[in-house]
Amino acid sequence: MTAAADWTGKVGDTWAREWQRTEQSFVDLEQALARAILSVTPTSGQFLDLGCGVGTTAAGIAAARPDATVTGIDLSPALVATAQARHTAANLRFVAGDALGGSVDQPLDLIFSRHGVMFFADPVAAFTHLRARCSAGAPLVFSCFRARRHNAWAAELGAATGQPIDDDRAYTPGPFAFADRDFVADLLARAGWQGASAATVDFDYVAGTGADDAAALADALAFFTRIGPAAAAIRACSDHARAELLERIGTRLARYARHGRVAMPASAWIWTARA
Template sequence: MTAAGDWIGKVGDVWAREWPRTERSFAHLEPLLRRAILSVAPDRGQFLDLGCGVGTTSAAIAAAYPDTRVTGVDLSAAMVAIARARHDAPNLRFVDGDVLDMATSRLDDLVFSRHGVMFFADPVAAFTHLRRRVSAGAPLVFSCFRGRSHNRWALELADATGQSVGDDRSYAPDPFGFADHAFVADLLARTGWSVESSEAADFDYVAGEGADDAAAIADAIAFFTRIGPAAATIRTAPDHARADLLERIGTRLARYARNGRVAMPVSAWIWTARAAGEPA
């Protein structure tokens, strides 16, 4: 389980150090999410990117709509610093902090997020807050992982490390917190959002690259020792067990190695909703 506070400290710092790898892993999802955002975005207004990370999606939307003002918000100051260094545009800014604590001088006209909505301690309170800070009819677009059975990286790492696969039908603030379609649909309805669509988005999760397959596997192992649910297990394993654990992970990753890439089939939901009546 990853609490929101973890992103302020150690988790956010690790993601900041690993940002080229994390961006690579989502590179094939990015255009799918971007297309969904662009299909409903107004021509002008104030846009919010929730959990903006190092700013890839924020910058793309700001470039597509120069008459808007795009604000990317993330709990991690380290990632926001990288976003500022990577992207500079007159209609784009990045802020570190908790969006639930931030006042706004005017209502947002669009909220979007790439995998940044699954870590709220209280998702009902969070989405109710988001509804209250947007104008009537404003769109909300976000991506989140589908269940573990649709995401080979999760299954392979759980198998290699002996971890429990987990239950996608109950909410916990973690990468699969929004995997249950019925839960998310009910959450949005309860918090003042009217669902327009929920589309499955299949893509290749590129975990490793290198000059050959062996180098790509080594790169993927290095990635998963720092990012994801196996990282803590690997880090805390006794010295005598760590080598065997890494070998088991490497054996499973080798199944997906082709032409110097480790690309694993994964799937996300892309949700689109609009602000409806006031939440109860």
């Protein structure tokens, strides 16, 4: 489980150090999400990127809507510092803090997020609070993973480490907390959002790149020792067990190494609703 509090420390710090790899993994999804956001985005107003990470999505929306003010907020000071170093547009700012607190101007005319909404302890209360801070009709657009069985990177790592592939239907904050479409539809309705709909987006999760397949595989292994569901299991192993686990993971990843990339099938929901 990854809870919101984890992002203020070790998890956020690790993602900040590995930001080139994490951004690489989401390149295809980023393009689909940006199109979905811009399809409903007003030309001006106060926009919020919730769980902004290193600022890629926020920067793209700020560039496309120069008359808007875009704020990216994230619990991780390290991720926000990286975002501030990467992006300096006049209509864009980044804040370290809790989106449910008072760090963001309101009313909000748009809320969007790339995989940043699955970590609330009480998601209905959180989305109710966010809706109350929006102008009438403000769009909400966010992406989240579908079930692990639709995401080969998670399924393969789970098989290698002995973790379950199927998702527990009980809500637990974490990467796959919003995998169940009916659960998310219900929580948005209970939180007062209207017209919620979800589109499926299949994409390549790029875990590694390199000059050849061997280099790409080494890059992917390095990535998964630091980020993702196998990282904790790898750290917990003795030296001998770690070597065996890395060999098992490497064997599974090698199936996806082609033309200097380890690209694994992945799938997400892109949700849209209005306040």
